[in-house]
Amino acid sequence: MTTDDELEARRQQYRDVHETLLSDDLVTALRLCIRTGNTPLRDLALKELRGYETDDELPQWRTFSIDGRLHIRWTGVGGGYMTTKTQEWPWLLLPDEWKELIPEQLPLRKPVEELIEYAKADDALQFSTSAMQVYTQEQNSKTSWGDPAIEKTFAILGAHEIRGRLGVLVTDLLEITDYLDNRISQEQGGKTGPAVDEPRTSNQVWTWIRQGVAVAGDLASLIGLALP
Structure with missing residues (x-):
């Protein structure tokens, strides 16, 4: 059984997260999410701050379509001079065997602080996967001396797109913490008044939280209080 003091303390923690998000x-x-005791919310915060491992399930804002973002940088000799040319390369033009190695949906695993710096600098995030590097090597092995060679195969995510993805994360966290705050308030009031609508968010965080509640089956699990 949770006490009113415990409920109020937890409610204040969610309010602190909410207000800090509104302060941009x-x-x-x-970091405040880590302190809430809500395991799914804590796990999300740690992954966002540290970056995601290769075997971690990624939220939707952490994946993006490579089509329209795949680029190849060529280097060759033209008119007696070494020239470099970068061009967008449609994913659909890749050979089928390479589509399996370079999937259409790519992960964005960097720590959130790095993404924020890219967004602030209005700088594009440019990165290459190991499969892209192998693709570069294999394509170059088929060229003859003097032919243009691929210097680099990489994907680009623009600063405005990074800002948009960070905005999705902020909006989802605002909606979730607001719901949890209101849900605790309802519990404090003896469950009187209208039911609190669940977040209308599409991200996996709310799904993870709901799964935790389904296992424990009580409010304590939902809001992050220790079970009796």
Whole structure:
């Protein structure tokens, strides 16, 4: 059985996260999420701050379509001079065997602080996977001396797109923490009044939280209080 003091303390923690997000301080808000005791929310915050491992399930804002973002940088000799040319390369033009190695949906695993710096600098995020590097080597092995060679195969995610993805994370966290705050308030009031609508968010965080509740089956699990 949870006490009113415990409920109020937990409610204040969710309010702190909410207010910090509204102050445009995502990093601090994520650090506050760690303190809530809500395991799914804590796990999300740690992954966002540290970056995602290769075997971690990624939220939707952490994946993006490579089509329209795949680029190849060529180097060759033209008119007696070494020239370099970068061009967008449609994913659909890749050979079928390479589509399996370079999937259409790519992960974005970097720590959130790095993404924020890219967004602030209005700088594009440019990165290459190991499969892209192998593709570069194999294509170059088929060229003759003097032919243009691939210097690099890489994907680009623009700063405005990074800002948009960070905005999705902020909006989802605002909706979730607001719901949890209101849900605790309802519990404090003896479950009187209208039911609190669940977040209309499409991200996996709310799914993870709901799964935790399904296992434990009580409010304590939902809001992050220790079970009796």
